[in-house]
Amino acid sequence: MVSAALLSAIAVSCCVAAARFRQASWPRRGPYVAVIVWQVLGLAWGFSTIGALLAFGLAPYGRGVVGGLIALVDDARSHDLYLSTIAGTTLGATQVGAVILAFSLTLLLFSGLVASFVQVLRVRRRHHDLLGLVAHDDPEVPGARILDHPAAAAYCLPGVLRSEVVVSAGALEVLDRSELAAVIAHEHAHLRQRHDLVLLPFSSLKRAFPHVRMIEVYYRAVALLIEMCADDQARRERSPKELAMALLRFGASGTSQVPAGALAVTTDEPEVLTRVSRLLYPVQQLSRRQTTAVLSAAVALLGTIMVLWSMPL
């Protein structure tokens, strides 16, 4: 029971920490560390919530979560998985309910991840097929394919063997040569570091819990951090001013209007402006000590949860 209480406390604190973390200003000083923090918070929330349910449900075995799961499997086998018999013997009805809830949540999260992955692969394959038919190359624009559309857009299509950077004709119109190079460097950074894989668990979480505003907000926070990571990579090769100007020109071209209500996200400051000001007025990066402190806290959190899972408390 102690571990159930502690794990619930951790699950709640993860939510509180996530809410405060989103408001914090330091993540933009160390986007890579911040992305790791988001991943750890997500993992910790999942494992502590499921762990708390299991610790409560399997408490009668007195063997902790991991030991309890093994005991449950043995028990279920000897009772032919007959739930009411299990409920009649060692576990009460609430406990069986908690275990079932834990399994359902695990299944939901897992299937969300798989479904999202499959969907992403399907979208990408279709996109790649169409791109091959309608996009063209331009010797003036090395490292990118061109799409004849008046709206300004630049993006990357990730893939193991066939990743591509695509720029629209509208984008070529608004950007000068050096700005374009900065944009392409930014997109290549996404592809090189496989940022799409970082974002995938968060988008699958969004799929598993649609209409949960909090998850949508967190997803966008991670997406913004990933853009900052790519900005940081691009400014190693190109000047930050070029990149900032490119961002501004994209935004101001105004051809990519969203129908009202399609993206009803109200941030205090437009995300693009956050990126622009970060490029134009560089903030101090996190010091090595601060980074170490944050990362050790993350490791400690995950370690605690693992201990609580395995110890019979």
Place this chain on the structure above:
Amino acid sequence: MNRLGDLERAVMDVLWQRNEPLTVRDVGRALADRDLAHTTVMTVLDRLAKKGVVARDREGRAWRYRPAASRENYVSELMIDALGETGDRDAALAAFVRSMNGNEAEALRRALEDTDEPRT
């Protein structure tokens, strides 16, 4: 670009140019300068049909092929994907800038004017 992809493009271009359903022979004739074997054209059209970008109808003994959508339609579809205007496609592509609402675009336009001034 690989040769097969190149051929698929060429075949689609033929289908888009002619405003009528074409047989394998018609397509081969339109690409006469490439000197393609009949079976090659058939394979390419078959692949395109499997990808869902061409539709085919039987007419007598021969299939007639036509594009499933116009080139402009496909370009728009790609752009809609890219600008993230469909909710659940977020992680598939990473756009340089997501599409933004009117207020955001306005704020950017102002910021751009501020930045442009010192340059001129």
